[in-house]
């Protein structure tokens with residue numbers, strides 16, 4: 680992250696080196712900047728105010744554990760619809776899957792039921808332990824740095840030339856150095872393999888409402904302390920391009936979308952949230968920003 684500086688003109692983008700970012704807003708101790716060069720939006724707070732970005736909200740983990748069978752069923756529905764797209768991107772049946780930040784591992788369980796071989800790497804020790812208790816093939820490691828070598832050195836991964844698919848959902852916005860994580864993903868994929876990422880859409884309906892609400896401490900999808908980087912189609916594409924991916928296909932959808940939505944959103948009991956998601960679909964301002972891309976052959 681760029682460091683907080685009283686003069687925004689002196690700020691340098693830690694992603695692309697661009698200088699003099701646009702100051703989008705100042706709210707309480709939060710300043711939000713957009714890099715002129717790469718379009719990345721990042722928030723800066725006074726050091727003692729909210730602390731460093733944390734991996735995720737604990738209530739989200741609890742939901743994953745307490746609703747595991749329902750999440751597996753819902754992820755299986757999503758996966759059945761996504762599978763033709765994965766096959767098309769991979770140009771073969773994807774067999775080897777790596778998930779980064781899998782939470783309880785419900786997506787992995789669904790993949791296993793489709794006959795895939797799946798491993799998850801989880802940064803949160805408590806969540807990793809709980810996923811293992813649910814008998815998921817999860818290892819605990821700090822994926823914001825280098826991926827553990829044992830992930831890349833199993834016989835089946837070596838024989839395949841790497842993973843067919845690397846998947847991470849609602850993770851990249853928590854990582855302070857996304858480019859470093861994406862370089863690791865590129866190294867973990869086989870040539871022609873596919874990455875599937877989703878993050879909150881800074882230009883989506885929920886983000887727009889937060890930009891307009893001056894009482895909100897957050898701005899768009901900058902939500903301290905959880906999300907200090909926000910993406911839109913353009914900046915996410917630029918990030919993947921810089922990292923070396925090709926065939927980059929960003930798109931947006933509602934969180935409740937029946938193909939690329941999020942299982943926990945689709946299971947939400949909140950009629951208010953479902954109304955917002957339906958409206959976001961009608962307005963083409965979906966909150967879920969996803970991207971599919973290939974590692975070059």
Ligand SMILES: [Zn+2]
Nearest residue numbers: 692695714717
């Ligand atoms: Zn930049």
